[in-house]
Amino acid sequence: MSDIQPQPDDADRHNAKMAKKKAARDKIMATKTEEKGLVIVHTGKGKGKSSAAFGMIFRCIAHDMPCAVVQFIKGGMSTGERDLILAHFTDRCAFHTMGEGFTWETQDKSRDTEMAQAAWATAKELIADPGNRMVLLDEINIAIRYGYVDVAEVVAFLRDEKPPMTHVVLTGRNAAEELIEVADLVTEMELVKHPFRSGVKAQAGVEF
Structure with a gap:
C-alpha cells in the first residue's frame, strides 16, 4: 500500500467533481420516465449474443415476469440455460427448441425452412400474448x-402487432438492416480474441 495520501485539496476537488457529475446524471435521469416494450437486437461476430439475452430472461424469471424462448437454429443438444429453465422455471418461461442444428450440419434447406417457419409461427403466438413480458428469438438473425x-414479415409484425409492453430479443450474426432500423436497442458483439482459434473447443459453462 502506498504511503502517499491525497492532500485535502485533492480530496475536495475529487468530491466536488463527483458531486457535479451526480447532479448532471440525476438531471438526465429525471427526464427518463417512459416505459415501453423494447425490440432488442444482439448481433456481431463476437461471443455473448445469446448469453446476454439469456441473462435478461433470467432477470425476468427472478422478477416473476412471464417470458418465453424460441430457438430457431440450435438443435436439441443440452445447454445450461435450457436444462435449468426446463428443470425449474417452466411456470415462468416457455421454452421451445425448434431448430435441428446449424445449416451446415443439417444440409437440408427445405427442412431448415420448414422448421424455421414453424419456429416463427410459435414466436408470433408468444409475442402476441400480452402476458409474456419478454420473448427471446434465439438465432433468428441466422434464419x-x-x-x-x-425479414419484412418479422419487421411488420414487431411494428404492428407486438403488444406495447412486451420486450422481444433477437440474436444472431449479421442482423438485417431492416431489423436494426426498427429496433430500440442494438448491441454488436465485437470479436477481439477467441480460444477456438487456438484450438480450444467449446466448453460447458462458457459456450453452453
Whole structure:
C-alpha cells in the first residue's frame, strides 16, 4: 500500500467533481420516465449474443415476469440455460427448441425452412400474448439471413402487432438492416480474441 495520501485539496476537488457529475446524471435521469416494450437486437461476430439475452430472461424469471424462448437454429443438444429453465422455471418461461442444428450440419434447406417457419409461427403466438413480458428469438438473425424467414414479415409484425409492453430479443450474426432500423436497442458483439482459434473447443459453462 502506498504511503502517499491525497492532500485535502485533492480530496475536495475529487468530491466536488463527483458531486457535479451526480447532479448532471440525476438531471438526465429525471427526464427518463417512459416505459415501453423494447425490440432488442444482439448481433456481431463476437461471443455473448445469446448469453446476454439469456441473462435478461433470467432477470425476468427472478422478477416473476412471464417470458418465453424460441430457438430457431440450435438443435436439441443440452445447454445450461435450457436444462435449468426446463428443470425449474417452466411456470415462468416457455421454452421451445425448434431448430435441428446449424445449416451446415443439417444440409437440408427445405427442412431448415420448414422448421424455421414453424419456429416463427410459435414466436408470433408468444409475442402476441400480452402476458409474456419478454420473448427471446434465439438465432433468428441466422434464419433470416439464409432466407428461411422473411425479414419484412418479422419487421411488420414487431411494428404492428407486438403488444406495447412486451420486450422481444433477437440474436444472431449479421442482423438485417431492416431489423436494426426498427429496433430500440442494438448491441454488436465485437470479436477481439477467441480460444477456438487456438484450438480450444467449446466448453460447458462458457459456450453452453
